Amino acid sequence: MKELTDRKFDRKLLMNLNIKVLRLVGLWRDFPSKHGRWTKYLYFTYGWFISILILTHVSTQVLDIIFTWGNLQNLAGNGCLALVYAAAVLKHIIFLLRHDRILNLVHEIQSGFLSTSLTWSSIQEEILQHSHRHTRIVSWMYYCYGIVDILFFDTLPILKSFPDAFGLSGTVENNQTIKSVLYKAWFPFDIQETRYYIAAYVFQIMNSTFGPTTNIGIDTFIVSLIICYCGHFKLLKASLRTISD
Template sequence: MVTAYFAYFHCRVPKMEKFDWIAPMGTNLFMLKVAGMWPLGGTYTANVYAFYTATCILLFIYCHNFFQTFNIFFILDDMTAVTATIFVALTDLIAIIKTHSMMANVTTLKQIFVDINVDMFKPRNEQQKVLVERRIRLWKTVYGLFCFMAFFTILFWGIYPILDRSVKEYRLPFLAWYPYDTKVSPYYEVTYVYQIASVAFIALANLHIDTLTAALMMVISSQCDILCDELASLHLKEDVGGGFMDCITHHREILKLAATLNQFFNIIVFTQFFTSAISIGLTMFQLTVVAPLSTEFYSLLFYGSAIVVQIFMYCWFGNEVEVTSQNIPYAACAFDWTDVSLELKKNLIFFIARTQRPLRMSAFNLFYLTLDTFTRILRTSWSYFAVLHQINRK
């Protein structure tokens, strides 16, 4: 994650004449390879990399989540301890869903990267290049902010037992049950390192699956910008009819790309939004029961901020897809169509009618990725916090 964070500042937007959509996401894809989520071939085969992936997921996600979840049965009478366990266990649960979805759809995702690098999807003039660069910079900004939040969350989680000297009492960063005595050296030290390594791996996988999805939504909104520019400048082309048919083909490919991406992240977004509302509420509650301005307080603060950025990222880039797609029918009317053939005018009317419905990213069509959804999640989180705070006071 540190590598991803610094690469964000040094990675340059590719030139138009040598444009490659994969280049801005190079660090993201590399970190997915490190997490075992991006095999060299089109899919997983029985090789060393597949063994590495299975080992990491079993050891750092499944086992870590089991030890934390099983511990809840021993602390049911302590509300603070239960909430402290659940809000992290929910993140582990999401990691399981995301990694399995990623592994199951890695072939489809790799095909997407092949499809978006065709000439149709590349900027064709200086104005389109500017539009694309602006969206890439925005994605990198969010990517860097997310990496920053995740890094400091893990850092504070890893050092707060040391800074508050609770290591003398053999306190672990996370409450969990293990089939051995963790208050005996060297079991304590080994378990301590294992917990931090597990959380770091989960953050690595979560972060880069989320940012990859956001990057692909950024590509879709960029394609809508490119299509709008092509439509608005049709009258400047010698073959207006041929140019318009190219725009129709481009629009169809955009819809196809959006449908494929939506199918990939349906279950991810659905569970992410549901659990994130709970996690944010539990994190706010935990902030009220720990010592103010302590290392644990800052770890919770960065963790809650990371989840907010995570949800905002999905909603912002999903909202951008909808907003940019709404501009397509207006762009289709922007060129001088008065002198074109009657057949082209009819096709233009059908195209405008088809594009009246904006392109919207959703989770099983139950809710859409918009800024309105983001505010609803925050309101729901506040409701959970208010209930927990009231119960704790009583």
């Protein structure tokens, strides 16, 4: 007979790290009851604002490709970036539309609905903690990659768009320094004007932060969800063995 034990592991810690990252990009609307209706409404608006923001960014890049059609270098560079951000906005919108279903899946894991056992053993406790450790390790690996990715997407374009700040020569046409934003894009205004340039620059900075964070956050969440469910299937198997013993 397997050694019985009291549950010591807090199931609410499962996927807690992944949920925190999703909150940053407006994808986790599960708030405690103490938060008012306006808080939930503002967060809901924030989530859709990020989707529209990234979608607009993709549109500016696609329009730039269309207006410079025939430039293979621009097509390769902007095309790849447009695909990355298009994937991000697609994941973001689908996640928002399926939020309630995804929320139920996580609640099932954290509540122990799939692995409730009257004879909880040390083996089952070990399986649960192993799943938790595995999800955290995988999550931190992805997030470290995400931090490097965001720094890469931000730092290199900044070095390019502000060459004078680093002792480099800027792009000069007709004795005038041409201002450039982080990524090539088409805007319905002249970004050489200071106010429009600042608006376009801030717009692209926000997208270079939210885009990769959304991509990596959702991908990591899905991987962690799969790991947790695999762990719970192992728990069910262990419970059946305990009953047979």
